[in-house]
Amino acid sequence: MKRIFVPAAATALALLAAGCGSKGTPDAAAGAGPSSGAPLAVIATTPEVADFVRSIGGNDVSVTQIIKPNVDPHEYEPTPADIQAIGKAKLVVKNGVGLEEWLDQTIESAGFTGTVVDASQGVAIRKGDPGDEEMAGGDPHIWHNPQNAKTMVTNIEKAFAAADAARADIFASNLAGYSAQLDKLDADNQAAFAKIPAQQRKLVTNHDAFGYYIDRYHLQFVGSVIPSLDTSAELSAQQLTDLVAKITSTGAKAIFTESSLPPKSAEAIAKQAGVKVVGGEDALYGDSLGAPGTPQGTYLGAEQHNTQVITSALAG
Structure with a gap:
C-alpha cells in the first residue's frame, strides 16, 4: 500500500485557509444549506466523479476536480493546492472502494469538517x-457499468439535496435527466455488442480496469498487460509468456491500450502474440476521461468511445 506523506508546510497552509472560512458559522455544519445563493463548494476526486457532480449540480455547484485527465488515480499524490481546496469545501465526493487511498490523510491535514460522500454506496x-493486496477491498472501477453510474449519481444527488435543501428540486430534476442518458448509454452498448458473435468478444487491456464493463456486456477477459487492478504491478517473465500463449490460444484479435498508461509493454506483447495494438486516438478510457471540451471529456462520451472502439476492433 502506498504511503502518502503530506508536507508540514502544506498542512499549516491548509489549516490556516480552513480557519479563515465559514467553519464557525451555522451554515458550515453538515447538512446545512448555504446562507446565500452562492454555488455549493464541492471537491470531486476523479474525472468521472467530477463529471457526475457537474451533471447533477449544474450551475448550482462549484466543482474543484483533484485528479486531472490522463493522470493515473492509483499513483496520485495530493498537492498543497488540493489540501487548501479541501479545507474550503462543504462536500468532498469520492469514488470509493479504496481508489483514493490518499484521501483520508489529506482530509485530516486540511482540517475538513464537512461531509464526505462515498459515491460507491449501494x-x-x-x-x-486474492493475490492483489493493493485492491483487497474490491475492484474500484465501478463506473464502467452505467447502472452503477446511476447509483453513484443518485448518492451525489441525495448529498446535494441534504446540503442545500433550497435547490433540492433542481438537483432532483438534473438527476432524472442524467439517469435517462445513462439508461440510453447502457441500451446502446448492449445493442452494439449484440452484433458481435459471442466467440469474438475477447478483451485484452493494459490493466484490469474493465471488469464491470465485461460483466455487463458479456465479454471474455483474456488478460491484461498489468496483472492487477492497480497500475503499479508488473508482469513477471512467466506471466508474460502465459499471456502471449493465452492471447494466441483464445484467438483474441487485439490488445487495447489505455489513455492514462504508456503503450510500450502492450506493443511488445502484441508483437510476440502476432496481434494488433489499439491505441493512440483509439486508446480506451480506463481510469480517466479525455481532455476537457472534447466529447471524451465527459463520462458519456468516454464510454461511447470505448464501446465504439472495442466493437469495431472485435468485428474486424
Whole structure:
C-alpha cells in the first residue's frame, strides 16, 4: 500500500485557509444549506466523479476536480493546492472502494469538517484477485457499468439535496435527466455488442480496469498487460509468456491500450502474440476521461468511445 506523506508546510497552509472560512458559522455544519445563493463548494476526486457532480449540480455547484485527465488515480499524490481546496469545501465526493487511498490523510491535514460522500454506496462490488493486496477491498472501477453510474449519481444527488435543501428540486430534476442518458448509454452498448458473435468478444487491456464493463456486456477477459487492478504491478517473465500463449490460444484479435498508461509493454506483447495494438486516438478510457471540451471529456462520451472502439476492433 502506498504511503502518502503530506508536507508540514502544506498542512499549516491548509489549516490556516480552513480557519479563515465559514467553519464557525451555522451554515458550515453538515447538512446545512448555504446562507446565500452562492454555488455549493464541492471537491470531486476523479474525472468521472467530477463529471457526475457537474451533471447533477449544474450551475448550482462549484466543482474543484483533484485528479486531472490522463493522470493515473492509483499513483496520485495530493498537492498543497488540493489540501487548501479541501479545507474550503462543504462536500468532498469520492469514488470509493479504496481508489483514493490518499484521501483520508489529506482530509485530516486540511482540517475538513464537512461531509464526505462515498459515491460507491449501494454498488455491488466485484472482488479483486486474492493475490492483489493493493485492491483487497474490491475492484474500484465501478463506473464502467452505467447502472452503477446511476447509483453513484443518485448518492451525489441525495448529498446535494441534504446540503442545500433550497435547490433540492433542481438537483432532483438534473438527476432524472442524467439517469435517462445513462439508461440510453447502457441500451446502446448492449445493442452494439449484440452484433458481435459471442466467440469474438475477447478483451485484452493494459490493466484490469474493465471488469464491470465485461460483466455487463458479456465479454471474455483474456488478460491484461498489468496483472492487477492497480497500475503499479508488473508482469513477471512467466506471466508474460502465459499471456502471449493465452492471447494466441483464445484467438483474441487485439490488445487495447489505455489513455492514462504508456503503450510500450502492450506493443511488445502484441508483437510476440502476432496481434494488433489499439491505441493512440483509439486508446480506451480506463481510469480517466479525455481532455476537457472534447466529447471524451465527459463520462458519456468516454464510454461511447470505448464501446465504439472495442466493437469495431472485435468485428474486424
